[in-house]
Amino acid sequence: xxxxFLAQAFxxxxxxxxxxxxxxxxxxxxxxxYLLAGVAIGxxxxxxxxxxGEVMHFAEFxxxxxxxxxGLELRPARLxxxxxxxxxxxxxxxxxxxxxxGGIGLAFGYDWRMALAAGLILAMSSTAIALQxxxxxxxxxxxxxxxxxxxxxxxxxxxxxxxxxxPLLALAPATGGGAHDEGWIATLPxxxxxxxxxxxxxxxxxxxxxxxxxxxxxxxxxxLREIFTASALLLVVGIAxxxxxxxxSPALGAFLGGVVLAESEFRHELExxxxxxxxxxxxxxxxxxxxxxDFAQVAAAPFTVAGLVLLLVLVKAAVLxxxxxxxxxxxxxxxxxxxxxxxxxxxxxxxxxxxxxNGVLPVxxxxxxxxxxxxxxxxxxxxxxxxxxxADRLADADLPPEPDAIEPxxxxxxxxxxxxxxIIGRLLMAQGHTVTVLDHDMETIETLRSFGxxxxxxxxxxxxxxxxxxxxxxxxxxxxxxxxxxxxxxxGTVRRHFPQAEILARAADRNxxxxxxxxxxxxxxxxxxxxxxxxxxxxxxxxxxxAYEAERAGRLFRRHDLRTLHRLGxxxxxxxxxxxxxxxxxxxxxxxLERDKARGRIIHSEGWDTxxxxxxxxxxxxxxxxxx
Amino acid sequence: MPQRILVxxxxxxxxxxxxxxxxxxxxxxxxxxxxxxxYDAYPDFLIDVEAEQALLLEHDVIVFQHPxxxxxxxxxxxxWQDLVLEHGFAYGREGTALAGKSLLSAVTAGGxxxxxxxxxxxxxxxxxxxxxxxxxxxxCHMRWLPPFILHGTHLLEPAALExxxxxxxxxxxxxxxxxxx
Ligand SMILES: Cc1cc2nc3c(=O)[nH]c(=O)nc-3n(C[C@H](O)[C@H](O)[C@H](O)COP(=O)(O)O)c2cc1C
Numbered sequence: 001x002x003x004x005f006l007a008q009a010f011x012x013x014x015x016x017x018x019x020x021x022x023x024x025x026x027x028x029x030x031x032x033x034y035l036l037a038g039v040a041i042g043x044x045x046x047x048x049x050x051x052x053g054e055v056m057h058f059a060e061f062x063x064x065x066x067x068x069x070x071g072l073e074l075r076p077a078r079l080x081x082x083x084x085x086x087x088x089x090x091x092x093x094x095x096x097x098x099x100x101x102g103g104i105g106l107a108f109g110y111d112w113r114m115a116l117a118a119g120l121i122l123a124m125s126s127t128a129i130a131l132q133x134x135x136x137x138x139x140x141x142x143x144x145x146x147x148x149x150x151x152x153x154x155x156x157x158x159x160x161x162x163x164x165x166x167p168l169l170a171l172a173p174a175t176g177g178g179a180h181d182e183g184w185i186a187t188l189p190x191x192x193x194x195x196x197x198x199x200x201x202x203x204x205x206x207x208x209x210x211x212x213x214x215x216x217x218x219x220x221x222x223x224l225r226e227i228f229t230a231s232a233l234l235l236v237v238g239i240a241x242x243x244x245x246x247x248x249s250p251a252l253g254a255f256l257g258g259v260v261l262a263e264s265e266f267r268h269e270l271e272x273x274x275x276x277x278x279x280x281x282x283x284x285x286x287x288x289x290x291x292x293x294d295f296a297q298v299a300a301a302p303f304t305v306a307g308l309v310l311l312l313v314l315v316k317a318a319v320l321x322x323x324x325x326x327x328x329x330x331x332x333x334x335x336x337x338x339x340x341x342x343x344x345x346x347x348x349x350x351x352x353x354x355x356x357x358n359g360v361l362p363v364x365x366x367x368x369x370x371x372x373x374x375x376x377x378x379x380x381x382x383x384x385x386x387x388x389x390x391a392d393r394l395a396d397a398d399l400p401p402e403p404d405a406i407e408p409x410x411x412x413x414x415x416x417x418x419x420x421x422x423i424i425g426r427l428l429m430a431q432g433h434t435v436t437v438l439d440h441d442m443e444t445i446e447t448l449r450s451f452g453x454x455x456x457x458x459x460x461x462x463x464x465x466x467x468x469x470x471x472x473x474x475x476x477x478x479x480x481x482x483x484x485x486x487x488x489x490x491x492g493t494v495r496r497h498f499p500q501a502e503i504l505a506r507a508a509d510r511n512x513x514x515x516x517x518x519x520x521x522x523x524x525x526x527x528x529x530x531x532x533x534x535x536x537x538x539x540x541x542x543x544x545x546x547a548y549e550a551e552r553a554g555r556l557f558r559r560h561d562l563r564t565l566h567r568l569g570x571x572x573x574x575x576x577x578x579x580x581x582x583x584x585x586x587x588x589x590x591x592x593l594e595r596d597k598a599r600g601r602i603i604h605s606e607g608w609d610t611x612x613x614x615x616x617x618x619x620x621x622x623x624x625x626x627x628x
Numbered sequence: 629m630p631q632r633i634l635v636x637x638x639x640x641x642x643x644x645x646x647x648x649x650x651x652x653x654x655x656x657x658x659x660x661x662x663x664x665x666x667y668d669a670y671p672d673f674l675i676d677v678e679a680e681q682a683l684l685l686e687h688d689v690i691v692f693q694h695p696x697x698x699x700x701x702x703x704x705x706x707x708w709q710d711l712v713l714e715h716g717f718a719y720g721r722e723g724t725a726l727a728g729k730s731l732l733s734a735v736t737a738g739g740x741x742x743x744x745x746x747x748x749x750x751x752x753x754x755x756x757x758x759x760x761x762x763x764x765x766x767x768c769h770m771r772w773l774p775p776f777i778l779h780g781t782h783l784l785e786p787a788a789l790e791x792x793x794x795x796x797x798x799x800x801x802x803x804x805x806x807x808x809x
Pocket of ligand 1: 607609610639644646648649694695696699736738739740781
């Protein structure tokens, strides 16, 4: 068994690793890469995939995780603000698509009940594909991306009533067991079911609010990474099970759980922990979709299948395009939504199975539709390849182009929020900047949260955490960690993965300052230099130097010191440690002090000094007197 | 009631000052005069506008005391004017906070009186060069007093400087005891 599992894991992983990078290279996107890899290992390719249906069932959990992550990104206030598009665009999309598909079914001479069932099932789009493509192209926060998401959210909710309605459309008596395969809840009376559903939702909301934070805090304090990861997974799996138990969509429940936790300080850590699992499972999901396409059926009626796929994509895209244009959305946005949601969804697989069990659809029709839906998923990444060019042309025609509504979030990320980082954070926040802060000290986070800071728990040197904190959109990353090695590693990571962000770093001392610059920081400050200088200026004042002169002496010292630092820093790079050592020897304290003394004289021979002027005037006056 | 006098001193290198140091010392000794050293109060040039405006409201006669640098004042006094004499406070329809107060320029110049005459090096008198201050006073509804000018500081003997400082102190005393018009 375990050998079989390992062998299968090996096949799937190998297929992904071999195909996806090539697909990305060719500009096909990862989704298409996975799907093609799936076809390659499927029964009609190398036939290595084993039971793809079972794998898909397991991999669907990736969608649950994806929605959990989406929820984490969406604070309740934003979700509330989206209620318009969700109900409006989502409701109309599902309603109109179901009507259109159903109408076509009727035209082909099917019974109205079958036509309606097919319409409802095919109205669903693929959350996995659409969100993955949005994320890959960084389009989540654009207008089109948000509409897409709103529609998908509505579909997720709509699955529940559709599951309820389908059995009523049965032509023949159900082949499966009960109408719903929902376990113990089906045994409850209707009001009991309602209470169970409400209770489950309340448990997620209240539990998420009240229990998870103290629990995660205790777990975080153990400083055992894998236990934190385990509890994050536990949370998502638990929510999914709970939702399944009461007959709600696990994805929807996970989404709700995510929203509840969106304001928690563990948000980014959770994101970082769940993200890789989600990625792997989604990949697996796409692979299994590819492997599951029944090419025997396709080969038997190639034109019927192709025609149906084309029709499905056309109808779905047309409905969305019509809706978008009718509501006067910018045309690039409409295009994005129409292309992204034009495929059948993973829910369709579930619903089709459910519909056959309940005698709503005959097995032959249902399995044909499974192939159609799977193939339509293959079409989306292909269509998206044209999106860039089409959008450019539309944008040119659409004058003036609508700017993408980008949330002004996370424009600054501060890594390390001890006494040093806090000062920077307070200054930036006072100027109205949105600051996302990462720190791994629970006590600091506790205190600061009580002052209303957005502080998140986590190890700031981790790439996934930086990503989750919004480093990819950040204009500026301030690295204010106290351990010099950590600082260097964060700078390196940010430089490699988020090249758009400017990096300012806290350096420990002169040597660390060089290392910080070499690592790629755009600016740095030595942590003790500024405050020591300030105290020095204060000392000068106490010793009788007028305030303005003391201030200038301090500033001149600073300028001189920085210039020396940069001059020596430039030397470091070019020609080995030997020259550096020589130069540094000459920069020994005695030499530095000698030059400072010389500079002390410079201060007093600036423009304000009238000694030479007075002497000249006096000489002239004396001359005149001698003449006169 | 005695007039309250505020002397705003602007000299960047006070330790090297002879003329202004002597004048400031004389002013400090006059009862009812408040001496406010701007370079000392704001070595970082970050003028506290509210505090400065409050100070203005507490006084009747404002004195700008400074050396003449490039026919004008040292930089901080310009910064002070730019920030403190706000629209709505010092000028404009509602800017009447300084109305009825007096402005006195007390300046020291390296050049002698002759150099500030039509035939001299500088062609015009110090009063001419102080026109921007005079206009400022007018815009702020303040009375522009005849300036106190100490010429030829380069050649000034200690005894003469003493005398001028005493004159300055006497002028401030007169202003203090002046009956409101
Ligand atoms: C930067 C600078 C600019 C000056 N510009 C002038 C000027 O334009 N006209 C003038 O008569 N004297 C000028 N002087 C001379 C000063 O007015 C003179 O040194 C000062 O009034 C002496 O006062 P103190 O002893 O308080 O410094 C200038 C001096 C400096 C340092």
